[in-house]
Amino acid sequence: MIADLSLYLVTDPDLCGARGVVETVRQAVDGGVRIVQLRDKAATDADTTALLIELSRVIDGRALLVVNDRLDAALAAREQGARVDGVHLGQGDASVLRAREVLGPDAIIGLTANTPEHLQGVLALPEGTVDYLGVGVIRPTATKPDHPPALGIDGFEALAAASPVPCAAIGGVRIDDTEALRAAGAAGLAVVSALCAADDPAATAQEFVHRWRGAGAPRVLSIAGSDPSGGAGIQADLKSIAANGGYGMAVLTALTAQNTCGVRAVHVPPPEFLRAQLDAISDDIVVDAVKIGMLADADVIRTVADWLDEVRPPIVVLDPVMVATSGDRLLDPDAESALLGLLGHADIVTPNLAELAVLTGQDVDDWEAALAAADVLSERFGVAVLVKGGHLDGDEVPDALVDSAGGLRHGYPGARIATAHTHGTGCSLSSALATQLARGLTPVEAVAAARAWLRESLRAGGALQVGQGRGPVSHLAGLWRRGGLDTAAAAEEIREDWWERIASVRADIDELPFITALADGTLARDLFLFYLGQDALYLRDYARVLAEAARLAPTSHEQAFWAHSAHGAIVGELELHASWLAPAGGGDARTFAATPAPATVAYLDHLRSVAFGGDYDELIAALLPCFWLYTDLGGRLHAGELDAFARDPRHPYASWLETYADPAFAAATEEAIDHVMAAAHRTDAAGRQRMLRAFTVSSEHERAFFAAAESPAPTT
Numbered sequence: 001m002i003a004d005l006s007l008y009l010v011t012d013p014d015l016c017g018a019r020g021v022v023e024t025v026r027q028a029v030d031g032g033v034r035i036v037q038l039r040d041k042a043a044t045d046a047d048t049t050a051l052l053i054e055l056s057r058v059i060d061g062r063a064l065l066v067v068n069d070r071l072d073a074a075l076a077a078r079e080q081g082a083r084v085d086g087v088h089l090g091q092g093d094a095s096v097l098r099a100r101e102v103l104g105p106d107a108i109i110g111l112t113a114n115t116p117e118h119l120q121g122v123l124a125l126p127e128g129t130v131d132y133l134g135v136g137v138i139r140p141t142a143t144k145p146d147h148p149p150a151l152g153i154d155g156f157e158a159l160a161a162a163s164p165v166p167c168a169a170i171g172g173v174r175i176d177d178t179e180a181l182r183a184a185g186a187a188g189l190a191v192v193s194a195l196c197a198a199d200d201p202a203a204t205a206q207e208f209v210h211r212w213r214g215a216g217a218p219r220v221l222s223i224a225g226s227d228p229s230g231g232a233g234i235q236a237d238l239k240s241i242a243a244n245g246g247y248g249m250a251v252l253t254a255l256t257a258q259n260t261c262g263v264r265a266v267h268v269p270p271p272e273f274l275r276a277q278l279d280a281i282s283d284d285i286v287v288d289a290v291k292i293g294m295l296a297d298a299d300v301i302r303t304v305a306d307w308l309d310e311v312r313p314p315i316v317v318l319d320p321v322m323v324a325t326s327g328d329r330l331l332d333p334d335a336e337s338a339l340l341g342l343l344g345h346a347d348i349v350t351p352n353l354a355e356l357a358v359l360t361g362q363d364v365d366d367w368e369a370a371l372a373a374a375d376v377l378s379e380r381f382g383v384a385v386l387v388k389g390g391h392l393d394g395d396e397v398p399d400a401l402v403d404s405a406g407g408l409r410h411g412y413p414g415a416r417i418a419t420a421h422t423h424g425t426g427c428s429l430s431s432a433l434a435t436q437l438a439r440g441l442t443p444v445e446a447v448a449a450a451r452a453w454l455r456e457s458l459r460a461g462g463a464l465q466v467g468q469g470r471g472p473v474s475h476l477a478g479l480w481r482r483g484g485l486d487t488a489a490a491a492e493e494i495r496e497d498w499w500e501r502i503a504s505v506r507a508d509i510d511e512l513p514f515i516t517a518l519a520d521g522t523l524a525r526d527l528f529l530f531y532l533g534q535d536a537l538y539l540r541d542y543a544r545v546l547a548e549a550a551r552l553a554p555t556s557h558e559q560a561f562w563a564h565s566a567h568g569a570i571v572g573e574l575e576l577h578a579s580w581l582a583p584a585g586g587g588d589a590r591t592f593a594a595t596p597a598p599a600t601v602a603y604l605d606h607l608r609s610v611a612f613g614g615d616y617d618e619l620i621a622a623l624l625p626c627f628w629l630y631t632d633l634g635g636r637l638h639a640g641e642l643d644a645f646a647r648d649p650r651h652p653y654a655s656w657l658e659t660y661a662d663p664a665f666a667a668a669t670e671e672a673i674d675h676v677m678a679a680a681h682r683t684d685a686a687g688r689q690r691m692l693r694a695f696t697v698s699s700e701h702e703r704a705f706f707a708a709a710e711s712p713a714p715t716t
């Protein structure tokens with residue numbers, strides 16, 4: 001099994017303080033920690049064994065448990081019935097080969113690695129010896145006083161890229177590093193003080209998990225049957241997961257011969273084959289959420305339950321499918337009691353009215369009765385219940401979420417959408433819900449997001465014209481409507497064409513002595529200050545032209561974007577300029593003291609003349625090079641592509657380099673490109689030609705602006 005390293009707690013008895021290690025671990029696991037490493041250099045082996053036994057009890061299979069260094073304690077605790085999943089070893093500790101030999105092939109064995117030589121060592125071992133690496137330290141930290149020099153995020157990225165096994169980032173990791181570390185290839189964050197010393201370890205763990213989930217697409221597994229007509233089952237699940245922002249995977253429990261009119265036959269592959277599919281996933285892929293649909297019979301249920309027991313994915317949504325929309329059975333009647341056994345493995349179960357009646361043995365004739373039955377179900381099995389009102393008579397189709405703890409209810413009223421095409425709504429809703437939960441939404445928010453998406457898809461279902469019976473919903477309607485597909489492909493082509501058309505301008509900029517000297521740090525300070533003085537003048541009026549784009553924008557979204565960019569130019573970028581030009585104060589008077597050079601005047605005249613023409617499309621095309629060329633140049637400078645020294649924090653112009661390599665600036669540039677390309681796609685050939693001209697002329701002004709800084713005209 002592959003270890004889920006997403007949030008990794010390393011214990012420290014001193015930092016846990018009076019609360020103690022056991023209580024800290026309990027709370028941290030409540031909050032979403034997925035793997036715990038017991039680390040106590042001072043404890044005896046006997047103490048360590050006893051503590052492992054206690055930790056195994058409080059963790060109760062909800063997270064993996066490994067011990068730092070103490071192989072013998074791990075073995076002793078295992079002998080006494082504790083679930084100890086493995087060990088984490090340092091470079092100087094016991095041999096990983098011996099650990100693998102005595103703990104067996106299923107144990108989780110981790111190793112600390114912080115140099116390319118350590119990676120070489122891992123590569124030299126037989127495959128399967130080491131499961132993961134702890135790579136650090138990321139930042140200087142007090143919890144490991146003898147730590148090697150900090151790698152930083154870039155250093156981590158280089159090691160992780162060369163590692164044959166997943167790498168957790170460890171050492172001084174801060175919550176604000178989450179996105180950058182995930183982007184750098186981290187399989188997870190290992191934290192010591194941030195959790196051990198937290199006032200509320202559960203809340204802190206939740207925050208980390210939330211940030212981690214928000215930083216990447218979740219890997220969502222559907223365990224369900226196949227519907228060849230594509231509206232229900234795994235086919236619906238994969239579309240729903242994708243539409244809601246997840247990476248979808250599917251393990252088949254059963255194949256149906258089915259269309260929009262009904263189910264003709266069901267084939268259930270042997271349970272061993274189901275298990276083989278499940279293991280193929282969990283041996284290789286960290287599963288962020290599971291959605292369970294059609295289970296066919298009791299053998300299938302048992303197989304899934306056993307696998308869930310071993311793997312314990314962090315989010316499990318169970319759609320207790322019994323009967324299809326068409327009225328055909330999808331679960332053996334004698335397997336209904338086995339399904340009850342699976343409820344304890346789920347976080348949320350999503351019954352319709354009939355399923356709720358079967359699961360509780362109560363009559364569920366109206367919405368009041370449904371809510372009462374949901375309370376009973378939730379209390380009896382400790383599971384949250386999303387009751388679905390799709391089968392109610394009348395114009396209202398409410399859903400309601402009943403919390404597992406405390407029975408809090410959240411109602412979602414909704415008017416019935418006039419459509420016959422509801423085949424697979426239950427499958428689609430539960431997969432969307434699993435995906436939204438795995439993206440980090442709370443249950444109440446995730447249900448709201450899944451419902452909003454489903455309602456849009458239900459409205460568009462009829463237009464698909466799939467089948468003669470109850471047709472499917474249109475899972476991707478939202479993406480199609482938002483201009484996806486055709487627009488995206490065409491916009492991509494225009495984008496590549498325009499970028500190519502300024503290739504020679506870009507190549508010239510790279511060669512300018514001003515740029516090469518900026519990259520290698522030899523640029524004379526007075527040239528840099530001349531450039532900044534001109535750039536300050538430029539930015540002040542550039543911001544005014546951005547504001548004009550906001551005034552002309554056709555949608556409030558674009559209006560807000562250009563207005564925000566204007567604010568960023570006048571506040572964010574100018575702050576940097578002022579810090580160089582007026583370090584001792586003096587404000588505007590010093591920041592804008594320069595006499596405008598000809599290149600500055602010329603560029604601004606161009607922007608103002610396009611703005612004066614009042615054509616929004618042309619104006620945003622003229623504004624684009626300032627975003628795009630700076631993001632491109634800033635990114636390449638920061639990556640050391642022009643000169644390795646540009647990555648060094650001691651570079652004399654490091655603060656300038658940082659500003660233009662900022663991921664937020666890159667994101668703004670992507671959005672600006674999107675708006676310009678969408679406009680270029682919308683307009684006719686003549687309009688596109690005018691846009692292209694405005695764009696290339698601005699690019700040439702960018703080149704001239706940099707060139708002017710090589711040999712500035714004397715200023716007064």
Ligand SMILES: Nc1ncnc2c1ncn2[C@@H]1O[C@H](COP(=O)(O)OP(=O)(O)OP(=O)(O)O)[C@@H](O)[C@H]1O
Nearest residue numbers: 325352388389390391397416417423424425426427
């Ligand atoms: N006509 C409709 N208009 C609006 N929402 C609907 C409509 N039909 C179903 N829904 C919604 O679709 C979801 C699925 O509800 P339903 O009660 O139909 O589940 P189900 O019977 O399990 O579906 P399935 O038949 O696919 O198994 C719920 O959120 C429900 O409110």
Ligand SMILES: Cc1ncc(CO)c(N)n1
Nearest residue numbers: 225226227232233294324
């Ligand atoms: C395979 C499959 N799963 C679930 C449903 C429920 O709609 C269906 N019709 N088919």
Ligand SMILES: [Mg+2]
Nearest residue numbers: 321352426427
């Ligand atoms: Mg259903």
